[in-house]
Amino acid sequence: MKTFEEIASLFSRHGGGAYFGEAVTQLDHALQAAHFAAADGAADELVVAALLHDVGHLLQATPDDLADWHTDARHEVEGATWLAKRFPREISESVRLHVPAKRYLCATDPAYMAVLSEASIVTLRLQGGPMSAAQVAQFETEPFHTEALQVRRCDDRGKMAGLKVRGLADYRLLVQRFAPA
Ligand SMILES: [Fe+2]
Secondary structure (H helix, E strand, C coil): CHHHHHHHHHHHHCCCECCCCCEEEEEHHHHHHHHHHHHHCCCCCHHHHHCCCHHHHHHCCCCCHHHHHHCCCHCCCCCCCHHHHCCCHHHHHHHHHHHHHHHHHHHHHHHHHHHHHHHHHHHHCCCCCCCCCCHHHHHCCCCCHHHHHHHHHHHHHHHCCCCCCCCCCHHHHHHHCCCCC
């Protein structure tokens, strides 16, 4: 199956579920994150990364209800591994680092915690809490950490009930540009 069709199939099977404790579905969340990346004038790679940053959740059967989610499901690693077989590293690495990016921003940007949703604060604990100074320094050595921070900020904004944005089909050509197989 071609990559875009695989993605469309993942969203149609699992994308209608609630996005962990938020007022939007997984598909709404992905489309809104991509919308904000494009609206910010991000590189096309980052629009695709924002669209697919939670593909790991679609590959895993994680519960819709956050209360049932007791461990960190490491969705960013599973998603990045899947993406790395299909897309350039800028995309897969931005996705792999989007959870560390949250922990980084919590440690380095005092205003950032204020924008986190309640559900995101719960998962922050499961993900290890804010980074230590040593972890911050290590994160800054990652080649795609700046891109991951951009994806993270789009992730945090993509939780708006009722916001109308472009549909998945509108991203077909962009996805195919980076994943022609
Ligand atoms: Fe997300």
